[in-house]
Every structure is written in C-alpha cells, then in structure tokens.
Amino acid sequence: MSTDVGRETLTRPIQAPSKRYVGALLAALAGIGVWLFFYYQQLSNGLIVTNLADWGSGGGVPWGLYIGAFIWWVGIAHGGIILSAAVRLLGMDTYQPVARMAELLTIAALTCAGLYIMIHVGRPDRLVTSVVPAWPTRVQWSPLMWDVTVITAYFVLTATYLLLTIRYDIHRLRDRLPDTFEPLYKALMLGYSEKEDQVVERMVWWLAFAIIIMAPLLLHGGVIPWLFALLPSMAGWAGGVQGPSFLSIALTSAVSGIIIIAAAFRYVYDWEELIPDQVFYGLSKWLGFFALLFLWLQLQQVMTGIFAAPTTLQHATEVKLSTPVYWVAIGLVGLGLLYIFASALKASLFSIPRIVAVSFLVLVGTLIEKTLFVVEGLQHAHFALYDGVPGHYIPSPVELSSILGAVGIVVLFFLVVSKVIPVVELHAIQDHHDDAEATEVSD
C-alpha cells in the first residue's frame, strides 16, 4: 500500500466524529451512568446493598463478583501486555496493527481492576491514607499488597511503553493530528529528536523482554493466584496449578478482548486493509490454543479434586461440578474452541462477526469462571461445621451494574484515546523505505 493512503487510513478515527462514534459514546456514558446510580447507593448505605455476607455462621461469602471481576480485568490486562510484548519481541509483524490496541486495553483494564478494588473495600476513603504508610512494612507479607504493587508496576511499564512508541508516531503524523490537542502533543514530544528512535526501539525491546520474563511470576502468573492459593482456610483454592490456570484464563480473555476491539475499529473505520482478515484468523488460532490450555487445566483440577482427594477438596470439587453455571462457563469456552477448530479445518467457516461472537461468549465464560472460583472457594472451608456453609450468593443489582460501568469505562477510554492518538502504530503500515527504520520489515 502506498504510505500516504496508509497514513490517511491510520488517522481516520481522529477526524470529525461519526454518528456511530456518537452512538458508542452515548452507550458508554449510559453504562457508566447506570453504575454510578447504583454505586451511589453503596456509598450511602455501605456494602450491605450487595449480596455479600460473612462466611461461617453468617451464611454467605465475603468476596464475590467484585473480586471475580477484579481478577478478570487484571487477566485481560496481563494477557494484553504479554501479547503486545510478544509481537515486539518475536517480531510477529502480522499482529503489529493490534499491538497498540493491546497496550491500550491493558491500561484500560488495569484501571478497571483498580476501580474494582475501590468498590470492593468497605472504606475506599482510606485507600490512600492506610495503604501508603503501610506499604514498606506490609509489602513483604500481604499478597494483596503484592498485587497492588505489581499492578502499579505494570501500569507504569505499559504507560512508558506506550509513551515511547507514541512519540515516533506523533512526530511523523503531526500534520494530520488536530490542533486542539497541541499542548498535549507538545508535552508528549518533550525533548524529542529523530535520533532517539533507534534508542527507543532498543528500550522498547528490553521492556518487552522484561514483561515476558516477568509474565509467569507476576499478575496472573503469580501474585493474583497467590491471593488464594496460599491460604490455609479454603479447600478449593489451594494448589500449585492455580498460577498456570489463571495465566491461561488471562491470555484467553485478552485475545478475546483484542479481537472485539480490533473488529470494532475495523468495522467503524473501514479498516479492512489496515487490519486484514489474516490478523483475525491468526488471533482466533491463538484464542483456540489458550482456550485449550484453559480447559486442560480445568481438567487437571477436576481430576485431582475428585479421585480419592482429601475430603474437603473432594467436596469442593463435587459441588463445583454439580453447579450448572460452572458448566455454562466451561461450555462457552468449549463451544468457542470447537468453532475455532472447525474453522481451522474448513476456512470457509471463518468470519469476523462469528469470531467476535465467540470472543464475546468466551469473555462471559471466563468472567463466570473467575467469579465462581472466588465464591465456590469460599463456600467450602476446611472448617465445615457451620450450617450456613455453603451459603448462597447471587450478585445484587448494585454489583452487576459495576460490569456495565467498567465496560463503559473501557469503551469510553478507547473512544477518547482514538481521537487523540493513532490507535494503530505507524510501523504497521511502513515499508522498508519509509523513514529511518533500517530494521523494519513489514508484511
């Protein structure tokens, strides 16, 4: 493609908003509004408006959808940044058009994860006053503090990453970017010179390297599953398989998220050329692979949980298996996997709307699985004497509305960002001859 046409395509979202854009914006704001309405009730009455309760004699679960959704968002974020880092590190140029979207998704999802911590706790007003002074002494103890730390670190890492790569693009596309945001661009471009490009490229490579190296230890590879797996209280949570299992879910969810976002941009801005079919076809195979891992790790847990397992673990596993909604989650991921297999065998079965639908169902499945993991885990304490255990839990409208709000925030984030910076990086359309990129190999 000619670079000029490419650049026009690339900056298309930055042009005047279309009707579709306005529609999406209103939908996002409506979602956030609904959630704010409910959240106000929680703020004024306390967490009593949720369907959470104390485990034990209290007959309920103290952690529910909020924590499930927290894990889910962190998973999406973690998977997103791993994928983007893999693209950069391994030179998977096919996926270059979606690399920045994955990074943006990471930022948005981490924001939602932080939001969920805020609405989960009983005293959000103390999040700063209690956490900051306690950090130096508690960080070596509390897995929750590890999480806060690592999430912050990933946030900073991703933001740095984005910033570094954005400077390159803004410099070259400046004439196509709106003057309204001139001060912002100025700030972003502080001290930029073309000489830095090569250095930045090395830096980005190293950052990607760091992210990949840390991936199996941090976030879903480590600290998030450790929130649960290290506790002496609940049978269903223990075990060394939680890390791999969480990571597989993170990657599955993240690929699904990226497919949906990429498809949305392609649809709205006619980006058939920019994000070609083969990107989606490739992503769907990755989705299939990660979904397979996810199901395989579930199988591992089920098998070790029911065959002559210790009583409490066996009980927890049996109840999990007899919970219909668990099979809904597994079924959704399983169906997605079947479709991906089928379309790999018979390419004509593949279509973008279908893979988007599959991605959506997979995301629903993983959210259910994560929430169930939290809730069911809590319902099967080693201390089984309480009559109230297992208690029952169905998220209240207040809790459910938070999903709308969080998705609304992600959509809003993309809508706003896409008006300011190109959501696909310039590298994705550059040929060898363009600019000073000696190492660049484009598809």
Place this chain on the structure above:
Amino acid sequence: MPDEDKTDQTTSFSEDETRRMERVLDDTEYDTELGVEMAKDAQRVAAGELGEAEFYRQYHEDILEEFGEDDRELNGLLDDVGNVDAGDGEGVGDKLQALADEKDLSRREVMKKGGAAVAALSIFASAGENRAASAEGEGGDEYDGTRWGMTINLNNCDGCLACMVACDQEHKLSGGANWMYVFTYEDDHQDDENFLVRPCQHCTDSPCTKVCPVGARHTREQDGLVLTDYEICIGCRYCEVSCPYGVNYFQWGEPDHPQSEIPESQSQDERGRWVGARPPEGVMGKCTFCVDRQDGKMGDDKIGTTACEEACAMDAIHFGDLNDPESAPNTHLEQYKDEQENDMTFQNRKEHTVSTFQLMEERGTDPNVRYVGNEPSQDAEQVEGPVSYEDVGLVDDRKEEVLDNGAMANQEGGEEA
C-alpha cells in the same frame, strides 16, 4: 543517665524490637527511655558484648531507686553479680524474677510495680531463645510476656448460649455478628449432643495478620491479642477469607448501636489504638478477648477475665495468661490431664478419658484457645441446640435474617457511627 548513643556496639536493634520494648515499658509508670536503654544493654550482656558486672555498675542506682524498699536484697544481689557464672543458668534476670516470686507478685504486677528496671530485665530474660527454652524446662520462671488464652472445657458446656449473649451485649454487636459462637452438633463417633464453643482463636501464627494489606489486623506484642485497628482497616475482608475458623464479622451496614453508646475507654486500648467493642461501618470485627478488660479499662478486678467466661455458669471457659503456670486456663488443663491419662484419639474415646485439642491444629495456626473434650470430625453436622439462638435474642444466619433485607432496614438505623 546512661542514655548515650550506643550505636557503636555490635548488637543492633530493629525498630520493631525497640517498639516492642517501648510498649512493654509504657505499661509501667517509669521512665521508658531509661528502660529501653537498659533492655538493650541487657541484651548486649546476653550476647556477651557487655559484662554483667559492668551492666550492674551502670544501672544499679536506677534499680535501687525503683525498687525502693527492696534495696537490702538488691544490694545483696549486686554483691552476687561478680560471682554469676554465665554457664550456671542463673542469670541476673532469674535473680530478679526470683526476688519477685519471693514477694509473691504476679508477673503482670512485676511489670507494673517493678518499673523500668524489672521490665527491662524481663525483656532481657526473654531475649535469647536458649534462655526462654531453659526457662520452660524449669517451669517457666522467666517472665516472657503475657499471652492471653483460654481453655474451654466442652464437656462442661450445656449449650445455654449465655456466653454469646454476654459477648453481644458487652461489645454492642450488630445482629448476627456472633463473635462468640456455640455450635451444637452431632458426629459419627460421638453420642448425643456435642458442643463447640468458638471465639476467635487468637492464633499465635495467625493467617489473618499476615494477609492484612495495611497492618490493621495485628498481634499486640505485649500479650498476643489479635486485634483490628478500626482506624486503619480498609475493609478488604482478606483477614476474613484467610481465617480457617470463620470468626470474622464485617460491618456491612450501619452498626445497630451507635458509637455514643460505647464509652471511649472501651474503644481505645492502652496503646491508644481503637480496637475495642464493635467496629464502625465498613470495617472488620471479631472477638478481642475483651481487650478493654485486659487493659484495666473496666476496673482492675476485670483484668484476666472475659465477658463470656463470666457469663458461663458451667465453668466451661477459663481465661488467663497462658505463660503463667498458675493461671486458670493452665491449671484447668493440667487438672484434667492429671486426672486421666490423656487420650488424643477421641474417636475411640472410652469412658472417663479426656482428650484435649487445638481446633484444626493441622492448619498450622497454633491457637491460644485449647479445648478439653472432643474435636468435631469432618462428618460432624450442626443441629438445633437445646437453646435456640432466637430464644436468647440472637441472630444466627446473618445473611438471611439481617443483610438480605438490609438496605431498607439500615436506612432506619441509628445515628452515624
């Protein structure tokens, strides 16, 4: 005053250690700074960096001053110092403790009356692992801090729930927050009704304090109480999730009893931290072993008692200092063990044998509550008790009965917490 900078010495003291010493010494009406300095030097003696004689030369005047009428014995002690052989197991700490024993003071009184000198030396006494271990061998005549705990004799319990009611009233708990909870259960290998009385276990190795992200849930160093700082807790409920015993009760909505019903003295402990009575909204609560009583806030005669213990007419609950061999929980346990060869295999329990246990010992939490009676097995099932929770005005299933119709009921609640 020997309070010069000692940083040139090799033994270093972490902030934590110093804080611990300060807390112990704050208990006394004497000079904390002097005491901390003494305690540090005492530890240097233990580490062999400072001679015992030198230590005494430096501090004997302070000791004399604080002991007042005891100076005859102390002068004698001072004469002895030169002869004390590090190997004979009788350090200066032992000497002072022996002195206290002679005068028939309880360990806690030593803390109160002895002042900085004795307090410092008691820290000294508990400094080295070896010394503490040898002390245990000799029947624990080294003071190593109070450790509040309970022995609950389940054989005595008749399920009247008086303890639950007393706890509920004393701490102004909200409906269903049963800090003390009594199970009636049936089990495969046990006949008829059995009871399990369950306060917070005040675990020595408590998962709840480990996981708390902000250090609100903490173990009070001076006496091992596991408490929640209501001013720091962010209400994440991680402690609740990590506790193997299900003893935590979050304040989901506005408390049933406004703060104005709770005297300030019962909220603040002796360190000035808000840990007593029921928690405010959005914060975690659980059994405090009546921290206000232990701090003397409800009168000196209430020290070493709990509301549940007092209410129990069956003599099932015995509260006291587990480090004191003469305390109620220790004597009660010993008495039972002595009466009969202890038989831990409760499943094949014969008539007149006694089993003692810590609840779910295998969880590794090392509870400070010990039981006489039978531990419920995994097959045990909770059943309706002789007295129902409703009969005594308590709520059992908090979710169904309180929280589910919560928000509306809550809005009619009392004043701001």
